[in-house]
Amino acid sequence: MHGAGLTDDAECIARYLDGEAEAMDAVVERHRRALYCFARGMTGRDSEADEVFQETWFRALRALPRYRERSFRGWLLRIARNVFIDRLRKMRPEVSMDEENAAGIAIGQVLSSPEPAPDARATDSEVGERIETAVARLPFEQREVFALRMWSGITFREIAVVQRTSINTVLARMQYALKKLRLELRDDYLALAGAEMKGAEQ
């Protein structure tokens, strides 16, 4: 099933590169949601997510003749990641992503997205709003792992490819993210713990 999807992507891309423009529509549709949700999760704003989405496709189309990866989705999300990092650098040109703060942690690690903007979508669930706010405060790479797993729906192995790191590092980032979210969402967690305890007593 998974392999068939990859084959479809490769076939569509080959046809597109050969001049059949419509062949790319299926590829865009297949990865549209994963890419947009990732962009939305990382930027926290619809307008910025649209820009990242568009720029990612523009860059991907330019680089398509050189595309040799096994997973198109992973390749696309890695481009989106680079687009997002470039945007952060433009917003804060004086800051290097490798520069370390007083605690010896790279700025890129602690750089978090701004608070949800006024144009951020209102969520039906209060819990959802709180999760969104808490995720926006996570360090860049932890937020990225969370967004890729929860909103783009890719596996941890694919996330490791996107972040060019090991799956253990990805899992560690997720663990750190969950610890921070636990602190941010303390009330929700306490409610759950209470329900858990009641369940255990019964």
Next chain:
Amino acid sequence: MNCDKAQRYAVLAESGEIGSRNAARLAGHLACCAACRLFSAEYVRLAGSARDLPRTDGPGPETALAVKAQIRRSAGCGRKTVLFPAPALTAIAAGLLVAAATAWMLRSPDGSLARVMTAHSAVAVLTDGTFAMHEQPGADHSDALRRLAMDILKMEGLSADVALESDVLSQLEEPIPTDPLSRSMRGCPEGIRG
């Protein structure tokens, strides 16, 4: 299995990326560790809530249109541009090679060698030529050859009234360069005449 590893496995299990052996080990740990059981339950609930967030709409219509337009513009960008097919390229290369070789062979400061060679060709035509295509119905074979030779001499700026070989050769005496190659050509018409 310690709690740290168990919690990583719990995360992996939620995404369906854990093997059966590790799943069994995780289940064994969860059965006797309340903290990891709570972590696992919290994670599953958090994941469920996060995925329920209304993020399913995709990009706005303008963005989707811009991407689609770019896709249409870039279609076929991987197609290799072939200006010349291989046979044509070979023919062009061969032609260039012949032209370069000819230019090299005919090189001399005043171009006299080129004229000498052209004149020699004319003489050769007059003496040994077989250009039957220049023949006209009813015309004498030698007349056709003579006309051809005159044409060639005219093109080279030599007198059209020359009396064939002797005059051609006399005209050639003047521009003979000191180039040993062209000097060796002096006797060529004689040789051609045999």
